[in-house]
Amino acid sequence: MHHHHQRRTAVAAGILLTAALGVAVPASAAPQSRQAPATALVVNARWGGHCSYDRIVIDVRGKLPPVTVKPVKELRYDPSGKKVPLAGKYFLEIKLSPAAAHNDAGQSVYRGPKLVKINLPALKGLALTGDFEGVVGFGAAFNSKPVYSTFKLHSPERFVLDVRHANRCA
Template sequence: MSVVLLLSAFLVVPASPAAAAPYCGLVWGSLDETAGDLWPSPIVNVRTGQHACYDRLVVDVAGDVGGYHVSYGRYLVNPGSGEATALRGGMVLQITVNNPAHDESYNPTYTPADPRELTNVSGYRTFRQVVFAGTYEGYTTIGLGVRARLPFRVFVLDGPGTWSRLVVDVAHRW
């Protein structure tokens, strides 16, 4: 009996504090994120960047960000048509910004050179492809192909000036 107890004591190893901590201190999830309403301020740019623990997508808006809906799926669902488009990567983050990509006279304010490759994300740890799906009824859709379903966060930053930015960060791992 004492041999069994002694043996079981060696099999139970408490987790170290480092193993129990979240990756880079991030405590994000992967469920849908939604906020705000439709707003007329136009989108003017989309850009990306790399950080130590996550990749970042930024949508620049000439005014206030109306709101957003960000969710995971296997495909990008194109606004209006409902067609499914495959992107590079294991999953797609569909980002709907509650702002148009045109002004009040319907003049385009954001016209990417290549809607299928908004930014070059080769070499990024998480991002695989960034796609502009267009504006439909005032809502703009961007597809973000990512390596896998990973934790993300969404928030709005004010400035510079009267502009604002929608930010989507996707962690490199859980």
């Protein structure tokens, strides 16, 4: 008789534990409004001319994803493959992934320029080239071969690309 009672207590404890876990799981999957979004959201792109470099800044909400920058012969839109109408002799393709420029409802969160001619010493144009399957792409246009460096800044999260040119302030 005593043995039977112990087993019933263990079963009851098991039910309590399951109930407690059942409550704990949705709490962790609660709305993420206060936290950073699960996917990095690309919200803006800016640029500026400085004495010896032109700078592109890409603003991200959430954790900054890996970013690749590579020289390409021409800029193409993703996924259409259409040519990006930016004049230049040299182009850099900037890709952030995993990232999106739209929210879960499919609305754009990107507030920056989609296609803009720029008249800085090095930087001649900037385009948003894609927001597709977890990759947000930008293209930058130059008349001379870009010599660049990149880095990341935090709080707020942003990716920076500096392209050198002759010092205009000296």
